[in-house]
Amino acid sequence: MTWLKEPLLHFAVVGAILFGGYSWLNDRHVEATAAEPVRIGEGDLRWLKQTWSSQWLREPTADELKGLVDDLLNEKVMAREAQEMGLEKDDTIIRRRLAQKLKFLVEDTAQLAEPTEAELRQFYAANPAKFETPGKLSFRQVYFNPEHRRDAAADATAALGALSANVEDDSIEGDRLLFGDSFADTDEQALSGMFGADFAHEVVALEPGGWRGPVKSGYGFHLVLVTQRTATTPKPFETVKDAVLAEWRSAKQTELSREYLVELRNKYGVELDDSTKAALGPGAATNVAAQ
């Protein structure tokens, strides 16, 4: 067991040394940079209040506000300190963190963006699949259970001949199915859950009026009479406005991030030496931004 603890102990010691060194460095920097105060202004205060209210649905109390300001100050001095220490320079995690922070900023911009009604409507029209009510189906079924019949499919076909003449006819007794014989306002997903995907797929395509089949399910064969079918319809814009906005923002965010990265690359310029280019393949430098 002792060997198990050894590495931990070892690293605790290393950690302690590092921590000691860190604190010492830290102290020195505090002195060196004390002259430049970190400022919190009215804008910060307003922003803090807003964030708080959006989460808590009320204004922060005086105490709470004080706490928020404290936290913000801490964050700011820490960030300043990290910069002073040059932490971001040779540290992948810090570097990534900074990049991430910038990314958040870009994304926040998208989150705060307020599209015009026209923009939203245009987005809604361009992405119909995102904002629709799936079609619903009311139907009756007669079940032919292969467990109880020699040839359930043949029985179903024979019964279909007798039924087709009159859609009101319900004289044919099929076998009992636990789900019942009559279904109202069911969508494809629910049907698929009950009978299996193939059955659902086939039945949603049936035209109302007239017995059809046999349709195969996970349980056997069915004759199906669709009594009512509503098509998949777009949800009225007014009712899904919030969802459209959310989708718009998420699309906008992707778009903005991409544009921003392209801009950044243009701003700083990207140079890959020839061997790098060759190794990464044609168009590598430009493609990355497009992803």
Add this chain to the structure above:
Amino acid sequence: MIRKPLTITSLVLLTVCASAVARAQDAGTYTVEEAGQAIKARPYSPYAGRNFPARPLFGDTHLHTALSFDAGAAGARLGPREAYKFAKGEEVISSTGQPAKLSRPLDFLVVADHSDNMGWFTDFMAGKPEILQNAQAREWYDMIQSGHAGEAAWAIVVTFSQGKFPPDIIYQPGNPAYRSVWQSIISAAEEANDPGHFTAFIGFEWTSLSKGNNLHRNVIFRDGAEKAGLIEPYTTQPPVGSNNPRDLWKWLRNYEDKTGGDVLAIAHNGNLSNGEMFPIIEPVTGKEIDREYAEQRAHWEVLYETTQMKGDGESHPFLSPNDEFANFEKWDKGNLDLSVKKTPDMLEFEYTRSALKNGLKLEAKLGVNPYKFGLVGSTDSHTGLSTADDDNFFGKISTAEPSPERWSHPFMANPKLGLKIMGWETTASGYAAVWAQENTRASIFDAMKRRETYATTGPRMVVRFFGGFDFDEADANSRSPAIAGYTKGVPMGGDLTQAPAGKVPTFLVAALKDPIGANLDRYQIIKGWLDAAGEVHEKVYDVAWSGDRKPGADGKLPPVGNTVDVPNATWTNTIGAPELIAVWKDPDFDPSQRAFYYGRVIEIPTPRWPAYDAKYFGIKMSPDVTMTTQERAYTSPIWYTPAG
């Protein structure tokens, strides 16, 4: 700096139990009287105005994502949004780069990340300065920077496990970063929630672990962001949180009082609690549980997660020696971290059936049954992927996602005690089936509150279970047994009170196989009762089965057979039946004795997940690996309570 925005502890002290009592009695279960009124009000058409549930909704009440400390540390990178997407049937790329998709969508999902240190790991790995300013965190960070990531990882896990995490950086209520993690979980659920099609519940797991004994509870909100966003999840690390379930109940009460919302809690893995999940002697006080404990527990914990990846919790061969199906996915080596070995005397207080039995005993004594719970299954997966199918099993943690050798990795071990659980022993289980009218938060939650639920080990079989005094053969032969079921009796989770003179409880039972799954072997009813001498008993009855099998001299039905081709990981539906239905009358009924009845539906044998792995990867496994299984469903019980 102001501390804790919610002064939970002070508020909970005000909690009184009077209202809890009222609610406990009024948990929304059907009674025969209510059902009788429903029948009178029925119009001519049996379907018009029918408001009982037509099909069960399947879901998972217990899924972890990268935001759970342990899930993230084990490499999970999928968050709540991906988890909901996957549950809705979309394809996602798993944390080990494998495309993953469910055979069909789930109807609902609860992302239940561990509340303690929720989101910390992912923030730490992102190098959040608020975390790195802490000396201990900085030390870990430097270890990683200097090429000792492995040691850092282990040091972090051990520090957290031992409860020695630096208090000023631990993610818990009061820390602004914690609030933002919680807000992100809430918004993921709000976005995924699609009433009528898919329900995304807001929830979390309260991960109480006392001396390594699992006392975990999943907390599920009926409400949306406007209420759940007013609080932050309850944790276990004192002083902010607590390991004591009573404190959780107070917290739940406080939530409802404060927000006017509704919430419930589901316990799980009693099998790893070393006798503490369903106590008679309360572990914290060392005294027998009192009426208040019973009331609170009955009120808040209306469901129990009886099957999941860390083993099945219905019963144990030691407790049910005459039940040949009790030895199923058994995890009985120790507690959750295998720090204490299991002894047989613990078993009675950790399995579903014995808890239901002890509940009758306690009810007779205290007037309230603390263990009057319905049943669900769920995954407890830590991958963001809610998979419970054996042919599509993404494992318990991300490092156990499909690979040629996941079966052979120890899942956990304690060599000091000689205890080890192997990777292949994890169970591809389970889901929660809920008889809700609509696929909405409200409708599913309400069905949970009335315990109209059942557990499955993965397959989506349809299971009906009704109790009443007047069911007869004709009801089993009717076109729509559910109509008889709801009009003449109560569904699973309900209550039967004093039997009318000369009447005996009858049960209308029905099961339909998963439309893309295996046939059914049998439908059993398990009865537990309390005799006049105060002793509890149990008995398993076969009530419907496939084929023309006859019970033997010992009263036992012969096995259904086995068509599993292990090398090819296939089976055929040439045995078993797609549908089972019957009316059963209790042959041993004594109207003066408290009893419960629940249904157990057993599938024919099918390949277990290692068989699919062996076939897919073309590998051999050691002979001790279990290759076949008999999947099953457990219904919530119906209780019989004599008058007086």
Add this chain to the structure above:
Amino acid sequence: MGSRTKLTGRRLLRSQKLARAIAVAFAASFMATAPTSEGHACGYDSPQTASQGFLNWLYPDSLYVVGAISREVAAGRLPVANFDQTGPDLFGHRFKLTATALEQFGDMLRAASPGPAALPSVSLVVVEPMLWTRFDQGPDGLRTTVHVPGALPGDLVLVSGEAVITEIAARRLTFGQAVERGVVRLYGTAPQIAQFLLSYSDVGASDSAVETSQKPVFSLASAAAGSPHFASMQSHPVGIAPAELGCTPDHTEISFHEGERQ
């Protein structure tokens, strides 16, 4: 010949040391949970699981090699022998094999090295046992050190699996093919990665002469063309949105495989 013998002798010596080191490492991974008294362990955490898990964050999506290896095994392109363990590996046999393969891989890198300055410091981790190996410039050429704690700052990091290195060492798989198939992933700066691929893509080719001759240029385009299924799978939109969680690291700069996520 003389130097060859010397090398073998030294390798043998090193192997013995190695075997000991690995036995310890392995015992550690089998120790799994240190029993805890009070807290929040989920039981299954072991040093190995935790470091594997960490890897997936430190080198984003590095555990994708696990999925890629699984797929390759299922497709019959990686041998199952490595995984066909029906009994416990009591004497660390498997680890000796892995260590030998790593040494061999190091020797192959040395042979393929275009010049003494051309090899950046490279750390390789095989994910199953989380065993790290470092290849760097020693006094007499490339030096292989099996079982180091982890990568040092500035290292090019290779993430792979035991079977992959074994196959390369046995010259049944080239390093370039392994990268194409996703069973090796590279993490470092773009020039580091490019340089390494340029120099070592053919390591593992059955004709050892190729290792010192002209090297064909490795490109992403050829990776996609060579394995259409893989390419389509890897480009699938995974849908993770790190920013939404506010917690996953941005890895624009360091992952060669970055384009796979969106």
